[in-house]
Amino acid sequence: MSGSTGRLTVITGPSGVGKGTLVKRLLDKHPEIWMSISATTRSPREGELEGVSYFFQSRESFDQLVAKNGLLEWAEFAGNCYGTPRAPVEQALEAGHPVLLEIELEGARQVRRSFPQGMQIFLSPPSFEELERRIRGRGTDSEEAITRRLSRAREEMTAQSEFDAAVINDDLDAALSQLESLMQLV
Numbered sequence: 531m532s533g534s535t536g537r538l539t540v541i542t543g544p545s546g547v548g549k550g551t552l553v554k555r556l557l558d559k560h561p562e563i564w565m566s567i568s569a570t571t572r573s574p575r576e577g578e579l580e581g582v583s584y585f586f587q588s589r590e591s592f593d594q595l596v597a598k599n600g601l602l603e604w605a606e607f608a609g610n611c612y613g614t615p616r617a618p619v620e621q622a623l624e625a626g627h628p629v630l631l632e633i634e635l636e637g638a639r640q641v642r643r644s645f646p647q648g649m650q651i652f653l654s655p656p657s658f659e660e661l662e663r664r665i666r667g668r669g670t671d672s673e674e675a676i677t678r679r680l681s682r683a684r685e686e687m688t689a690q691s692e693f694d695a696a697v698i699n700d701d702l703d704a705a706l707s708q709l710e711s712l713m714q715l716v
């Protein structure tokens with residue numbers, strides 16, 4: 531990788547661990563980071579905006595993106611498809627930005643194959659009980675979605691050792707400064 535090329539970081543972790551919360555803090559503090567906006571077939575949650583939170587797609591248009599190789603990676607998660615648009619990531623890296631992807635496990639594995647030099651970080655909860663409290667406390671998911679997300683979380687947590695680093699999101703400030711140092715922002 532040349533000196534002027536940006537560094538790619540992937541953050542993965544079970545639903546409800548606090549990825550969105552931490553990433554928001556990180557972006558507020560480091561506006562130079564370029565955050566990928568994913569395509570998804572999931573419906574928008576209250577307050578989510580098209581082109582800001584996600585690019586919300588029909589299944590048909592998502593499948594077209596896959597067919598034309600427009601996604602760097604994609605995966606199914608809790609009944610919906612999610613993927614990273616390829617071209618904007620490549621452009622941001624070429625422009626020298628630190629690039630951040632917040633994606634689930636299968637996608638992280640695909641990115642590991644295409645960007646072995648990237649930094650892969652697993653965000654972990656202090657305990658499974660605390661994870662369940664956070665998902666329920668967020669109040670955005672149906673009981674069915676919560677059950678699916680918790681069962682997927684158990685699977686995802688067994689994959690921590692595949693990652694370059696694991697960060698426990700117990701104290702938010704402590705987790706934030708660990709992320710900053712792993713991303714070489716400080």
Ligand code: ADP
Nearest residue numbers: 545546547548549550551664668699700701702
């Ligand atoms: P994710 O993006 O991983 O699904 P969210 O960022 O939506 O998770 O966080 C899930 C819930 O946990 C939110 O209600 C958030 O406020 C809370 N949360 C996040 N980080 C912490 C933390 N370090 N301590 C306590 N609660 C947290």
Ligand code: 5GP
Nearest residue numbers: 568569604605607612613614632633634637
């Ligand atoms: P949510 O529905 O809670 O927004 O996201 C569900 C899961 O999908 C989270 O684990 C999130 O990291 C993951 N995700 C979001 N965007 C992408 C993406 O582009 N690719 C993959 N593989 N996972 C994604």
